[in-house]
Amino acid sequence: GAVVSQHPSRVICKSGTSVKIECRSLDFQATTMFWYRQFPKQSLMLMATSNEGSKATYEQGVEKDKFLINHASLTLSTLTVTSAHPEDSSFYICSARGGLADIPGELFFGEGSRLTVL
């Protein structure tokens, strides 16, 4: 199957700093990427949907100024957590679809990034 790479896998930062998480589709062009947030022992919560070259569509309740999403190319989307606070600590997962790997409905997931804000 298609490979989605997420980096970094773990990051620890101080409160007030910004953190960038990258999501790359390694062997296909991802026309659409999705960012999820997962709290401990809970399901995935969709944060936003990003299409290459256009602004991300955020889910209700997600602060777009705090969680900046950029999908500048067909293989890269980034999530920047700005002015991070301890309550932003979570497991962030990206997924992608598109290109030759585009099987109807099938999503390919990154390995996730665990953010800890001190």
Place this chain on the structure above:
Amino acid sequence: AQSVAQPEDQVNVAEGNPLTVKCTYSVSGNPYLFWYVQYPNRGLQFLLKYITGDNLVKGSYGFEAEFNKSQTSFHLKKPSALVSDSALYFCAVREGGFKTIFGAGTRLFVKA
């Protein structure tokens, strides 16, 4: 609105026994249904999907799922569980635009 429910937080089964992880859904049209597995601190791995066709879908690692339209269910099954199957399992339904809605997840424990 589309939704998916996993009624069990946890399923315990002995190794070698059959396992079932339950999932029910609610959609307005024809459903696209999926099962994913997640190991600790990892992303989700695709197991299988139902789009159309045969109601019994076979997937990775010996898992299968049966689409039941009348009961709006898509239960995940495996004839003989392995300890290595212990993980968190998510049922999901896709709505328009590839927005995927996930169930709450069911933790499977397979005891040796």
